[in-house]
Every structure is written in C-alpha cells, then in structure tokens.
Amino acid sequence: HVMGVDVETAKITDYTQGFDRVLGKIYGLVGSKAILGIAGKNPLYHDVYSLDLKRGELTLAYSNERFAKFWFDEKGHIALKAEVHPEGAMTYFDAENHVFLDLSPEDAFHTTPLK
Numbered sequence: 001h002v003m004g005v006d007v008e009t010a011k012i013t014d015y016t017q018g019f020d021r022v023l024g025k026i027y028g029l030v031g032s033k034a035i036l037g038i039a040g041k042n043p044l045y046h047d048v049y050s051l052d053l054k055r056g057e058l059t060l061a062y063s064n065e066r067f068a069k070f071w072f073d074e075k076g077h078i079a080l081k082a083e084v085h086p087e088g089a090m091t092y093f094d095a096e097n098h099v100f101l102d103l104s105p106e107d108a109f110h111t112t113p114l115k
Helices: 105-110
Strands: 003-005 012-014 023-030 033-039 047-052 057-062 069-072 078-084 090-094 099-103
Touching: 023 069, 099 105
Parallel strands: none
Antiparallel strands: 003 012, 023 033, 033 047, 047 057, 069 078, 078 090, 090 099
16 A cells, blocks of 8 residues: 655555555655556556645556556656566567567566666
8 A cells, every 4th residue: 555644643644545455656756746656456567646745636647557667757757668578578668658678588687777
C-alpha cells in the first residue's frame, strides 16, 4: 500500500484503500504531486498514478499491461519504459513507444539507464 502521514495531526491516510492486494511504489515527487506505481489489477505490472498531495486525489496517468520499469522526466512524464522478455532480454521504449534499445539477457542483467 501507499500510505501518507500528516505531520501536524498524525493522521494516516491509505491512498490505495480501494485496491485489493495492492503493491505500491513511489517513483518520485514533482511539485505537490507524487508519481506512484500501483500493481492492483496485475501484480506483475504497475499502473502509473499521480497523487495530488494537497487534496489527496489519485489519478490514473498510464494503464500498464507490459512494462516492468519506468523512468520519468523532471515534469513527471514517462520518458523511458522497459519491457522484460521471457528469456530475460529487455527492450527500452521512449515516451512515444519507439524502440530505444534492445538488450540481450546477459546485457539486460547489468544495464540500468542513468538520468
């Protein structure tokens, strides 16, 4: 789950309470919004959500059925995404879903994009 705590009141909020068996991750912060990954419908893939930290509103930004990893630009938009193939190879795609890089299983294990 993805939880929030109001530091002034100690009130705890579960931002993923409407999801069953959820796996959540925080990708980053952009201004007053958090970029979240929530694997609610499929435990293998995180959908991307934007959480307005002031209002507590969660908005689906990207429904995901195939990408294992995401990288974001400074505005919080998806810049790069990675698809892992059954044999362990990996393909990176840019924001427009064009192939950016194909890696063999051996290279995929040791390769991570840097900002």
